[in-house]
Amino acid sequence: MKDRRFLIASTGFVPYLDNYPYMELAFRLAKSLHLAGAQVRMFMPKFGVINERKLQLHEVIRLSGVNIVVDDEDIPLTIKVSSIPKERMQVYFIDSLENFHGKMIWKDENGNLRPDLTDFMLFFAKSTVETAKKLNWNADYIINLGWFTSFLPLYLKTYYKDEPLLSNTETIHILVNDEPYKGELPVDPEKKFVFDDILPEEYQYYLPSERINLFRGASQYADLLINGEEDLESDLKQIYDSGTQLKGKINLSMLNENPRIFGEIMKQFQTLGHND
Numbered sequence: 001m002k003d004r005r006f007l008i009a010s011t012g013f014v015p016y017l018d019n020y021p022y023m024e025l026a027f028r029l030a031k032s033l034h035l036a037g038a039q040v041r042m043f044m045p046k047f048g049v050i051n052e053r054k055l056q057l058h059e060v061i062r063l064s065g066v067n068i069v070v071d072d073e074d075i076p077l078t079i080k081v082s083s084i085p086k087e088r089m090q091v092y093f094i095d096s097l098e099n100f101h102g103k104m105i106w107k108d109e110n111g112n113l114r115p116d117l118t119d120f121m122l123f124f125a126k127s128t129v130e131t132a133k134k135l136n137w138n139a140d141y142i143i144n145l146g147w148f149t150s151f152l153p154l155y156l157k158t159y160y161k162d163e164p165l166l167s168n169t170e171t172i173h174i175l176v177n178d179e180p181y182k183g184e185l186p187v188d189p190e191k192k193f194v195f196d197d198i199l200p201e202e203y204q205y206y207l208p209s210e211r212i213n214l215f216r217g218a219s220q221y222a223d224l225l226i227n228g229e230e231d232l233e234s235d236l237k238q239i240y241d242s243g244t245q246l247k248g249k250i251n252l253s254m255l256n257e258n259p260r261i262f263g264e265i266m267k268q269f270q271t272l273g274h275n276d
Contacts, residue, residue, distance in 0.1 A: 002036075002037035002038070003037065003038070003039060004033075004038045004039070004140045004141070004266070004270075005038070005039045005040075005041075005137065005138065005139045005140045005141070006030075006033050006038050006039070006040045006041070006139060006140065006141050006142075006143060007040075007041045007043065007128070007132060007137070007139040007141070007142045007143070008026060008029060008030050008040065008041070008042050008043070008143045008144075008145075009043045009044070009124075009128050009142065009143065009144045009145070009149045009152055010022070010023065010026035010042070010043075010044055010144070010145040010146055010149065011023070011044065011045065011105075011145065011146030011147075011148040011149060011178070012026070012044055012047075012105075012146070013026045013027045013030070013042055013044055013084075013091055014027050015055070015084070015085070016044065016050055016055060016082070016091065017044070017047070017049075017050070017105070019105065019179070020146075020176070020177065020178060020179070021176075021177075021229075021252060022145050022146065022174075022176035022177070022178065022228055022229075024252060025145070025174075025176065025228055025250075025251065025252055025255070026042075026145050027042075027084070028252065028255045028259075028262075029143070029174075029250070029255075029262050030042050030089060031087065031089070031259070032255060032259055032260055032261060032262035032263050033262060033263050033266070034087075034088070034089060035259060035260050035263065036260055036262075036263025036264075036266075036267075037263075038263065038266075040089060041090075041092065041132070041135075041137060041139070042089065042090070042091045042092065043091070043092045043093075043094060043128045043131070044091060044092075044093060044094070045093070045094050045095075045100075045120065045124050045148065046078075046080060046093035046094060046095035047104065047105045048100075048101060048102050048103040048104060049103050049104065049105060050093075052080070055082055056082050056083070057080040057081065057082045057093060058080060058081065058082075059078060059079065059080050060079045060080065060081055060092075062134075063079035063092075063131055063134055063135070064076075064077060064078045064079050065077070066127075066130055066134070068096075068123055068126050068127050068130060069126075070119050070122045070123050070126070070192065071119070071122075071191065071192045071195050072195065073119075075096050075098070075099050075119075075123055076096055076097065076098055077094070077095075077096060077123075077127050077130070077131075078095040078096055078097050079092055079093070079094070079095070079131055080092075080093040080095055081093065092131060094123070094124050094127045094128060094131075096123065099116065099119070099120075099123070100116055100119075100120050100123070102114065105179075106148065106179050106181070107179075107181070112186075113181055113185065113186050114186070115186050115187075116186075117185055117186055117187075118185045118186060118187040118188075118189050118192065118209075119187070119192075120148075121148055121149075121150070121151050121185075121189075122151055122189065122192055124148065124149065124151075124152075125149070125151040125152040125154075125155045126155060126159075128152060129152075129155065129156065129160055129163070129166070132165070132166075133163070133165055136165070137165075138165045138166065138168070138169070139166075139169050140168065140169065140170065141169065141170050141171075141172055141266070142156060142169055142170075142171055142172070143171075143172040143173075143174060144171075144172075144173055144174070144218060145174045145176050145228065146176060146178050147178050147179075147211055147214040147215055147218075149218075150206070150214040150215065150217060150218040151189070151206075151217075151218075152218070153171045153173055153217075153218045153220075153221035153222055154193075154198070154202070154203065154206065154217055154218070154221055155196075155198075156169065156171055156221070157171065157202075157221045158196075158198045158199075158202050158203075159196050159197070159198060170223040170224065171221060171222050171223050171224075172222060172223065172224045172225075172226060173218045173219050173221075173222035173224075173225055173226070174226040174227075174228040174250070175215060175219065175225070175226065175227055175228055175229070175232060175236045175239065175240055176228040176229055176232075176236075177229050177231075177232065177233050177236070178211075180211065181211055183210065184208050184209040184210055185209040188207075188208075188209060189203075189206065189207075189209055190203065190207060193206075203217070205217040205220045212235050212236075212239075215235075215236055215239055216239055219239050219240075219243055222243075222245060223245060223246070224245065224246050224247070224248065224269055225240060225243045225245055225246070225247045225248075226247065226248045226249065226250055227240050227247070227248075227249045227250075227251075228249075228250055228251060229251055230251045230252075230253055246269065248265050248268075248269070250262055250265060
C-alpha cells in the first residue's frame with residue numbers, strides 16, 4: 001500500500017460538509033489510506049455554503065485558469081485548497097468564480113434542484129481529471145462517493161480513456177445513502193454527453209437522469225464496487241448485489257473498530273491482480 005496513489009472525489013468531506021454520514025466516511029477513508037502509507041488527494045465541489053474564511057480556503061494560482069468545456073460553454077476553473085485541521089492532508093475544491101453561485105448544495109431555498117446542477121456535475125468531473133493532469137499526478141485508484149460525482153467514472157472510462165496519465169488507473173465507486181430528489185436532473189445530460197463524443201451505449205445507464213440511475217451508471221464503470229453503509233437503501237443494495245465486478249464493504253463502524261481497515265481492504269484488492 002505504501003506510495004500507492006488514491007484520488008478521492010466526494011460531494012463533501014468533514015469538516016467542510018457534514019450533511020450525510022458518508023461525508024465523514026470519505027474523510028475517514030482518506031485518513032485510513034494515509035495511515036497505511038498511501039498518497040491521497042481529496043477533491044470536492046466548492047459549494048456556496050462553504051465559508052472560505054472560516055475554513056481557510058485559498059486559491060492555487062498555478063492550477064487555476066483552465067477553461068473547462070461543458071456542452072459548448074467555456075467555464076473558467078478556479079482551484080482552492082484547505083488543510084484539514086490536525087491532519088497532514090489537503091482538500092482540493094473545484095470552483096468557478098463566474099458560475100455556480102448561491103448558498104446551496106444540491107437544492108435552492110425552495111427545495112428544488114439547482115438549475116445549474118447538471119452543468120456543475122459535469123464541470124466537477126472534468127475539472128477533477130484536468131487538475132490531476134496539471135499536477136501530473138497519475139492516481140492508481142480514483143474513488144467517488146455521492147451522486148453529484150457520478151459522472152466521473154463515465155468520463156474516466158470514455159472521454160479520458162486514451163489519457164496516458166490514467167492508463168493504469170482503477171475506478172472505485174462507493175454506494176452511499178445520499179440526498180433524495182424526485183424526477184430527473186433539471187437539464188437532461190444526454191446532449192452534453194453527445195457533445196463530448198460519448199456514445200449512447202456508453203451513457204445509457206445514466207438515463208433517464210433519476211437519482212437511482214446516477215448510482216447505476218457510476219457502478220457500471222467501477223472496477224471495484226463498495227457498499228459504504230451499514231444499512232444501504234434497498235434500491236442501492238440491488239445495484240450492489242447485481243454487480244458483476246469485484247465487491248467489498250466499508251462503513252464508519254468498521255473504521256471505528258480498525259482505523260486502518262480500508263488500507264487492508266485495498267491490499268486484498270491488489271492481490272487479485274490489480275495494478276501489480
